[in-house]
Amino acid sequence: MNVTARIRVWDLPTRIFHWSLAGLVAFSFVTGKIGDPWMSWHLRSGYGILTLLAFRIAWGFAGGRTARFSHFLRGPRIALEYAREALSGRYHPFAGHNPLGGWMVVVMLAALLVQACTGLFADDEIATQGPLAVKVSNAFVSRMSAWHSFNEWLVVGLATVHVAAIALYRWKLRARLAGPMVHGWVPVPPGENWPQPAMGHTGLALALLAFAAAMAYVLVVVYPAT
Amino acid sequence: MKKLAIAALVTAATALPALAQHMKLEDQVKYRRAAYDLLGLNFGSLSAMAQDKKPFDKEEAQSNADFAAMLATVPRHFFGEGTDKNTKAKPEIWTHRADFDAKMDKMVGEAQKLPAAVRSGDMAAFRKQVADVGHACKSCHDDFRAK
Numbered sequence: 001m002n003v004t005a006r007i008r009v010w011d012l013p014t015r016i017f018h019w020s021l022a023g024l025v026a027f028s029f030v031t032g033k034i035g036d037p038w039m040s041w042h043l044r045s046g047y048g049i050l051t052l053l054a055f056r057i058a059w060g061f062a063g064g065r066t067a068r069f070s071h072f073l074r075g076p077r078i079a080l081e082y083a084r085e086a087l088s089g090r091y092h093p094f095a096g097h098n099p100l101g102g103w104m105v106v107v108m109l110a111a112l113l114v115q116a117c118t119g120l121f122a123d124d125e126i127a128t129q130g131p132l133a134v135k136v137s138n139a140f141v142s143r144m145s146a147w148h149s150f151n152e153w154l155v156v157g158l159a160t161v162h163v164a165a166i167a168l169y170r171w172k173l174r175a176r177l178a179g180p181m182v183h184g185w186v187p188v189p190p191g192e193n194w195p196q197p198a199m200g201h202t203g204l205a206l207a208l209l210a211f212a213a214a215m216a217y218v219l220v221v222v223y224p225a226t
Numbered sequence: 227m228k229k230l231a232i233a234a235l236v237t238a239a240t241a242l243p244a245l246a247q248h249m250k251l252e253d254q255v256k257y258r259r260a261a262y263d264l265l266g267l268n269f270g271s272l273s274a275m276a277q278d279k280k281p282f283d284k285e286e287a288q289s290n291a292d293f294a295a296m297l298a299t300v301p302r303h304f305f306g307e308g309t310d311k312n313t314k315a316k317p318e319i320w321t322h323r324a325d326f327d328a329k330m331d332k333m334v335g336e337a338q339k340l341p342a343a344v345r346s347g348d349m350a351a352f353r354k355q356v357a358d359v360g361h362a363c364k365s366c367h368d369d370f371r372a373k
Contacts, residue, residue, distance in 0.1 A: 036360030037353065040277050125266065125371075126363045127273030127356075149373040 007196045008184045009095050011064035013205030017056055018181055024049050025112065025159065032152070039128040043119075047220050050116040053109060054212035055205075062208065064200035066095065072102030079103055091173035095186065095194045104165070108158050115155050118148040120220065131220040242303040251308045258304035259313075265297040265337075269359060272340065276356040284344065287352075291340035294359075298337035302330045314372045326370055333362035 010018075024045050031042040060069040079099040085092060086100070097105060120132040121144035133141045169175040180186045188194045246254055268290040274280045275287055305326075310317050319326045336359045343355035 035364040036273065037277065037357040039360075040279075124364075125262075125367065126360050127266075127270045146373040 006185045006187045007095065007194050008199065009066050009180060009186050009197060010184045011067065011199035012184070012202055013059060013200050013209075014064060014067045015181055015184060017052055017059065021049065021052050021056075021112075024052070025155070029152075029156070035124075036127065039124070043128070043130070046116050046119045047216050049112060050120075050219075051209070051212045051216045053113050053116060054215060055209045056109060058208045058212065059200065059205065062200070062204060065197035066097065067200060069106070072097035072099075072105065074099040074102060086173065089172070091169075091175055093175060093186075093189050093192075095197060101165075104158075104162065108162065111151065111155050111158055115148065115151050118144045118151060121145075122148040131224045134224060242300065246303045246306060249304075249306075251306065252312065254304040254306055254309045255311070255313050255315075258301040258309075261297050261300035261304075265294055265301075268294040268297065269337075269356075269363075272344075272356050273360065276353045282349070284347070287344045288341065291344040294340050295338050298334045302327075302334070316370050316372050319370050322369075326366070329362070329366040329369070333359070333366060336362045 028042055028045040028049065031038040031045060059067050065071055079102075082092070082099040086098075092098075120130040121136055121141055122130045123133050123141050123145055125145075129141075130144075133144075136144075166177050169177050246257075249257075271280075271290045272287060272294065275282045305315065305319060307320060309315070310320065336355070339355050340359065343352045346352070
């Protein structure tokens, strides 16, 4: 048995972020579909998502090696080459996001950011308004409400592709991706020499999260009351 | 107040169809939208109270509930054939009229129960009735109102 048979690829803040976000997105979807009396929770969930997204963007610059945008954003040619190989069944494992998954991360974050921000201005024309709807024209509220409705299906589509991709990796390429997002560890492939990537500082993560939460609080509570 | 609301309600129910019959199409859109706006204003107030976003004031809630119950009966009279221009109302309203009417009936019926729910003083019943009205609004919006 090899001495260093496995390395830790995802630091604790990245993992907690991932599952919190997944949980809140699912909760937001369900409460949005039910409507009243869950709409106030739909809004709170959205503020939580906004906070997590702000944290993740900061973490993409200050987090662990594998959580950084500079680590997983590669050119489109590399991503396409990777996709071609994976589709032909040749799987080249990566310590962290692979070139295709890296782009998926950014696309999902962007779609969720659009969803959370349009929600701030939205009005369901029943009894619920986003906290910033009072600050802008009704025409803008109407446009943001429409975007919030359409982008919802983009988010659902991306989430479906995301989960389907994890399943395909599991069954077609024999790569387990969900487990490492829980415990952080991946086995080093035979013949490879993977150094242990630097993990993010949990204290820094807490500080960034607190800052993100404070920003969200100002945006949805303090500013609308002015 | 109650007698007034009932009188107004009866008037609305009997006089509006006759009025709407001879009305320009764009005026029908104007009046149904006006009714929805005022309904939203009153129902929004009730919803805020039901969710503790503002303190429950029985007198205000009673007034909101009476108005909402009355206003809910108005829009249905202003969805004549051809009133599908410059509106979020979807064409499906006129191609699936029976379904639209059923959802409208449901909303009106639930809104009619608001005044009694407020009068009962039972906050749980009040909250449930507000949620039921909200659902009735949503189920119709989901199918018949453009985004």
